[in-house]
Amino acid sequence: MAEIHLKTLAHSYSANPQSDTEYAIREMDHVWDQGGAYALLGPSGCGKSTLLNIISGLLSPSEGEVLFDGQRVNELSPAERNIAQVFQFPVIYDSMTVFDNLAFPLRNMKVRESKVQKKVLEIAEILELQDVLKNKAKNLTADEKQKVSMGRGLVRDDVSAILFDEPLTVIDPHLKWKLRRKLKQIHEQFNLTMVYVTHDQLEAATFADKIALMYGGQIVQFGTPRELFEKPNHTFVGYFIGSPGMNFIEVKRSESGVEFDGLKVSLDEGLQDFLEQIPSSNLKIGIRPEFVHVSVESITGSYECAVTHVEDLGTYKIVTLDLKGRSLKARLDEDQQVPEHKAYVSFPKQWLKLYVDEYLVEGDSE
Ligand SMILES: Nc1ncnc2c1ncn2[C@@H]1O[C@H](COP(=O)(O)OP(=O)(O)OP(=O)(O)O)[C@@H](O)[C@H]1O
Numbered sequence: 001m002a003e004i005h006l007k008t009l010a011h012s013y014s015a016n017p018q019s020d021t022e023y024a025i026r027e028m029d030h031v032w033d034q035g036g037a038y039a040l041l042g043p044s045g046c047g048k049s050t051l052l053n054i055i056s057g058l059l060s061p062s063e064g065e066v067l068f069d070g071q072r073v074n075e076l077s078p079a080e081r082n083i084a085q086v087f088q089f090p091v092i093y094d095s096m097t098v099f100d101n102l103a104f105p106l107r108n109m110k111v112r113e114s115k116v117q118k119k120v121l122e123i124a125e126i127l128e129l130q131d132v133l134k135n136k137a138k139n140l141t142a143d144e145k146q147k148v149s150m151g152r153g154l155v156r157d158d159v160s161a162i163l164f165d166e167p168l169t170v171i172d173p174h175l176k177w178k179l180r181r182k183l184k185q186i187h188e189q190f191n192l193t194m195v196y197v198t199h200d201q202l203e204a205a206t207f208a209d210k211i212a213l214m215y216g217g218q219i220v221q222f223g224t225p226r227e228l229f230e231k232p233n234h235t236f237v238g239y240f241i242g243s244p245g246m247n248f249i250e251v252k253r254s255e256s257g258v259e260f261d262g263l264k265v266s267l268d269e270g271l272q273d274f275l276e277q278i279p280s281s282n283l284k285i286g287i288r289p290e291f292v293h294v295s296v297e298s299i300t301g302s303y304e305c306a307v308t309h310v311e312d313l314g315t316y317k318i319v320t321l322d323l324k325g326r327s328l329k330a331r332l333d334e335d336q337q338v339p340e341h342k343a344y345v346s347f348p349k350q351w352l353k354l355y356v357d358e359y360l361v362e363g364d365s366e
Pocket of ligand 1: 013024042043044045046047048049050051199
C-alpha cells in the first residue's frame with residue numbers, strides 16, 4: 001500500500017495548451033494517504049477519469065509528478081506501479097472459469113499454486129462467489145462479472161492502491177447497495193488505499209471517509225461528507241452536494257452586513273471586517289434548505305415570502321419560496337407546520353455562509 005502524492009500535477013490533451021480551458025486537470029497538489037477510502041466525485045467531464053488514469057499509469061501527465069511513498073512513478077507502467085483498476089464495465093476473460101479469472105493476476109506473477117488456491121478462495125468467500133467458481137465467466141450475470149473484476153484486483157497482496165472507475169454503473173440498483181457495503185468491508189479488512197470515482201454523491205458518501213469533489217479540472221474541496229455539506233468552500237460544492245443544493249443570493253455590501261433589494265442581512269463581526277478590506281463585488285450569501293428557518297408567523301429578523309410550491313417527499317417536504325423575486329428552498333420536517341401562501345424565513349447566523357468570488361470566506365470568530 002502506498003501514499004499517493006500528486007505534485008504540481010496538470011494535464012492537457014492538447015500538445016500546446018494556450019489557456020486554462022485547454023487543461024483537463026488544472027495544476028493541483030494532492031495527497032491520498034495510505035489506507036484511506038476516498039471518493040473522487042464530480043459532474044461529467046470534470047476530469048475524474050483523467051486523474052484516475054494518471055494515478056494508475058494508463059496516462060502520462062503533461063506536467064508534474066506522481067509519487068508513491070515519495071518515489072516518482074511517472075515513467076512506470078500500471079503493472080510496475082502495482083495498481084489494480086476496476087472499470088465501469090467488467091474486464092474478465094469470458095472463456096475462463098471464475099476461479100481461473102481470479103487466479104490470473106497471481107499466476108501471472110508466478111505465485112505458488114497453494115497460495116493461489118488459498119487467496120482465491122478467501123476473496124471468493126468475501127465476494128460471495130464460492131458457488132460459481134467452476135462456472136465459465138461468460139455465463140455470469142452483470143453484477144457477478146463485476147464482482148470477479150473487483151476480485152482480480154483484490155487477490156494481490158502487493159497492490160499499492162485499488163482504483164474504481166464508476167464500477168457499479170452496470171449493476172442493478174438493489175444490488176448496488178450490497179456491493180458498496182462489500183467494498184467498505186473489504187477496505188476495513190485489508191487496509192487498502194482505495195479511490196472510487198463516481199458522479200453520485202450518495203455513492204460517494206456511503207463509500208468514502210473523505211470525498212475529493214472535482215470541478216473544472218480541479219479538486220475544489222477535500223473533506224468528509226459532513227464537511228462538504230456543512231461548510232462548502234466553493235459555491236459549486238454548495239450546488240452539487242445536497243438535494244436540493246444550497247440556496248445562493250447575490251448581495252451587496254451594507255453598513256452592518258450585506259443587502260439585496262433593500263433587505264438587510266447582518267453578518268458576524270469578523271466577516272464584516274473582512275468584507276471591508278476586499279474589493280470584489282462578486283458577493284453571495286449561501287444557506288442550505290435544511291438550515292433555513294421557516295415559520296407561519298413573523299418573528300424578529302425574519303423576512304416575509306410567498307410560498308410557490310410544496311413538494312411532499314414522505315418524511316419531509318421541500319418548500320419553494322419567493323423572497324423579493326429570488327427563489328429559495330427550505331426543508332420542513334414531518335412535524336413542522338406547512339405555511340400555505342405566506343411564510344417568514346430567517347437565516348441562523350452559524351449556517352449563513354458568505355462567498356466572495358465563489359469561495360467561502362470565514363470571519364476570525366469562526
Ligand atoms: N482522450 C482524450 N482526448 C481529448 N480530450 C479528452 C480525452 N479524454 C477526456 N478528454 C476531455 O478531458 C476532460 C475531462 O474528461 P474526463 O473523462 O476525465 O472527465 P470525467 O469527469 O471522468 O467525465 P465522465 O464522468 O463523463 O467520465 C473533458 O473535457 C473531456 O472531453
